[in-house]
Amino acid sequence: MTTKFFDRLSNDLTQLLEDPIDYNVSIEVGEAPNNQIFKIHSYILQSRSPCFKKKFNETSFNDDHVKALTMSNISVKVFNVIVKYIYGGTISLENLENSIIFDLLIASNELELDELFEHLQNHLVNNNASWLRLNFAHVYQTSHQVKNLEIIQDFCNDIIAKHPNTIFESENFLTLPEDALISILERDDLQLEESKIWEYIIQWGKAKNPTLPTNLAEWTSDNFSTLKETLNQCLPLIRYFHISSKDVLKKLFPYQQLLEPSLWFDINSKIMAPDEAISSIILPPRKISGIILPTRTTPFPSEVITGEHILEISSWIDKKEIPYTESNPYEFELLVRGSRDGFDVKPIYEICDKVSNTVIVLKVEGTGEILGGYNPLKWDKNTDQYQTTRDSFSFSLKTENLKSSILSRVKEFNNGIGYYWSESWFSFGRSLILRNNLKISKNCYCHLNDKFYEKRIRSNEFLSPIHYPPSSLKSTFNAEEFEIFKVTKKK
Structure with a gap:
């Protein structure tokens, strides 16, 4: 039987951080005037972080036999938590503001601290969901700018599925990254009528091509081809066969050139002869609950606050x-x-x-x-x-x-x-x-x-x-x- 004395080991290594005997790395963290220099032991950091190992290999010793690094994109407060985790394997989040925990999450991903990264994602979703909702626009945008934030992304997409206006009616919708939009369109439980989803993706595609004529009557075949190319990944995710005949005429017909001729033919065939077989793939309908879901926040008649x-x-x-x-x-x-x-x-x-x-x-x-x-x-x-x-x-x-x-x-x-x-x-x-x-x-x-x-x-x-x-x-x-x-x- 192997006995493990992890507590003593953690404590001793943490003491080494506080009294950095024989340190060989100095890391300047944060931006002036709030920057700070940490004295570190390379063998500890590179054994815990592949990112630090790469940085150390790329950095030469100075005249004092110390490798000097600068990390201005990480705050002193965040780095202090990270370096204590690296040395001692412990972390306390109770007294940290949620914004700091979120910054800590982003920094742990950058430094390839996988164990900490996963822990922080779960902590935010399970214990601080209210803060994530309150800061939804920033959190959602970050989740698609930073790699590996799958847990946060799933959390955000679940909110969007239940409360689609959170993103579709937000000022950030037209600048939404394509992969973010696709992840939403793939949801079977997206609580929106299909014709409304169609209108939103057309709006998003036009925003990506601001030179397109505002008057649809002036569009050329090249204009439709431009929009079709922009929406290439989104169009297959629309559940066309669950759009009413009235909306097919009103909303799809003006943009029929975006669709493959065979698909447009099958859409109309299904309306006129519902029992006839078609060649196009019929995606299942969205699982609309039938209940009017409350919006994430109650509309409020103020000129100053939301x-x-x-x-x-x-x-x-x-x-x-x-x-x-x-x-x-x-x-x-x-x-x-x-x-x-x-x-x-x-x-x-x-x-x-x-x-x-x-x-x-x-x-x-x-x-x-x-x-x-x-x-x-x-x-x-x-x-x-x-x-x-x-x-x-x-x-x-x-x-x-x-x-x-x-x-x-x-x-x-x-x-x-x-x-x-x-x-x-x-x-x-x-x-x-x-x-x-x-x-x-x-x-x-x-x-x-x-x-x-x-x-x-x-x-x-x-x-x-x-x-x-x-x-x-x-x-x-x-x-x-x-x-x-x-x-x-x-x-």
């Missing part, structure tokens, strides 16, 4: 670690909209006076940031002081330029909410200060050294080191639009 944002804010109100994905326990009632009710702070107090549990959101002019916060207290136009709250929070919401939302909860409860009607301002501590006219006065800002809330919700370059007046024009901003909602539990 249904996904509302679900995320609702989960923060309930202090849930995993965001709500479809069923929202709250109603959001619009109280104030800048473009409708004005952008001055004082009238906000008049409209919201004595109303509690409100969410403020605003879109920053010029940057596209979405900032805001949750105020559980009643608005009070007769108060000029900070108010105590344990449940308020400020935030930056995920946008195209911000991969993940930032949540900042109040930590100094006595300074949670600032009511100053007479001075025309309102604040979440000093995390977010809204002052005067939000549209034109450019007096809104976030404080660099706010001690009242946990985190900064803007990057340092946009923060003011002094409270008022703010230190520079760069640290102040106007709002393109802002809204305030009353939040109530659904009955």
